[in-house]
Amino acid sequence: MTKDGAPVPGFFDLMASDPGYSVCPEARLAALRARCPVAADPVSGHVLVSRHADARRLLNDPAMWRHPARAAPGSLFHRFTELRPVDPAVPPGERTSILMLDPPDHGRIRAPLQKAFHARVFRARPLVEQVVDAALAALSGRTRFDLVGELAVPVPIHAIARILGVAPERQEAFRSWSERIIVTLNPLRSAEEDAEAVAANDALQACLVELLEERRARPADDLVTDMVEAQAAGAPLSDTEIRINLMALLIGGNVTTTDLIASGVKLLLETPDALARLRADPALAAAAVEETLRLEGPVDFTVRIAPGEMVIGDVHVAARQPVFALLRAANRDPEVFPQPDRFDLDRHAGAAAPHLAFGGGAHSCIGAALARLEARIVFQKLVAAFPDLALVPEPVAWRRLPGFRGLERLMVEVERG
Numbered sequence: 001m002t003k004d005g006a007p008v009p010g011f012f013d014l015m016a017s018d019p020g021y022s023v024c025p026e027a028r029l030a031a032l033r034a035r036c037p038v039a040a041d042p043v044s045g046h047v048l049v050s051r052h053a054d055a056r057r058l059l060n061d062p063a064m065w066r067h068p069a070r071a072a073p074g075s076l077f078h079r080f081t082e083l084r085p086v087d088p089a090v091p092p093g094e095r096t097s098i099l100m101l102d103p104p105d106h107g108r109i110r111a112p113l114q115k116a117f118h119a120r121v122f123r124a125r126p127l128v129e130q131v132v133d134a135a136l137a138a139l140s141g142r143t144r145f146d147l148v149g150e151l152a153v154p155v156p157i158h159a160i161a162r163i164l165g166v167a168p169e170r171q172e173a174f175r176s177w178s179e180r181i182i183v184t185l186n187p188l189r190s191a192e193e194d195a196e197a198v199a200a201n202d203a204l205q206a207c208l209v210e211l212l213e214e215r216r217a218r219p220a221d222d223l224v225t226d227m228v229e230a231q232a233a234g235a236p237l238s239d240t241e242i243r244i245n246l247m248a249l250l251i252g253g254n255v256t257t258t259d260l261i262a263s264g265v266k267l268l269l270e271t272p273d274a275l276a277r278l279r280a281d282p283a284l285a286a287a288a289v290e291e292t293l294r295l296e297g298p299v300d301f302t303v304r305i306a307p308g309e310m311v312i313g314d315v316h317v318a319a320r321q322p323v324f325a326l327l328r329a330a331n332r333d334p335e336v337f338p339q340p341d342r343f344d345l346d347r348h349a350g351a352a353a354p355h356l357a358f359g360g361g362a363h364s365c366i367g368a369a370l371a372r373l374e375a376r377i378v379f380q381k382l383v384a385a386f387p388d389l390a391l392v393p394e395p396v397a398w399r400r401l402p403g404f405r406g407l408e409r410l411m412v413e414v415e416r417g
């Protein structure tokens, strides 16, 4: 409720599984941001922050916690716990990836992983170009296809799998496991989905156990080798910690980058002047990627937990209460982005894009540079390979995974002039 008594959306009204939200998320998010920018939602027990300035401050605050077990037991976020019950005998870093860890384990594990991964991403352009070329070559001669299944899905999976060092014949299995595990991010998941996720998690772990052993015996030019070598050189990481976090790269990198690519192509095909400019100047792909991240970011929200009582705006936050930064709402905040619903390639010219699609602070996305690289290369090569691409006129189908924004399918066709 706002002060004037009008109802405002709560956390459960912001779920991709609710057609009233997923058809037009902006309607509810704009209402929330304008009428109740910091909202205490009694149903979920969460506080929702929708203004850009508040969200950025929250994400950058190093005092905030992250692990769901630290959230108040009555809150929904407490359910975002791990697949299995917490075993206190297992150290925190061996229970969950850096995504949900707090200091000191978070920094201890993230630092060596980030160093090795970013060095690989820095050199990854030729590899990503090969992956995109192969996906486009498979589409040669086709006049109508689903861009999600044929391009946006395979590119991130093959790119991250090659960076890690996964053999080509195992890559399809990796994809299906990662898709089943990501469902655990859904607090409304079914018991059946839970069981499938546990099985997929076991299979993926077993595969990584083998890969680590293989690379210890026979080093190769890949990230798995980098991590076993970092460990041998003294980085304080156990094998389990390495495995869990390599898995986080696979899972964090696949669905999100797929969604960035597909949503970006959709926006470009819907905005003919932007598309024409990109064709004439491929360097504009970087701006197209930033605008896609801002307008149709693949992740709707991220969370922090209040370590003690605090006040945000004029709302009292209880100790251990989860506070959600609504990234999508912040990224369309008219205070920061004039005409926020417009896809504008000139918006970030000369300035760092201030959108919050990758979160912020200590937990900001470790894969941002890779996601950007992949999407830029896809945009550039796709418009060159298919100068007459157009959307097939059909209803848009968004995926139903709460917290994420991505297309189920994007049918495109080559126009014949």
Ligand code: HEM
Pocket: 059, 098, 099, 100, 110, 160, 248, 249, 250, 252, 253, 254, 256, 257, 260, 297, 298, 299, 301, 302, 303, 357, 358, 359, 360, 361, 362, 363, 364, 365, 366, 367, 368, 370, 371
């Ligand atoms: C467009 C694509 C992507 C988006 C929108 C995205 C978004 C995010 C967001 C919002 C967070 C949480 C940040 C926070 O709480 O402040 C995050 C964390 C993370 N992302 Fe991404 N991500 C993307 C791609 C990737 C890729 C390609 C990888 C790896 C290959 C990756 C791996 C991770 C990991 C491991 C974390 C946890 C970092 C930490 O907690 O320290 N992501 N991402």
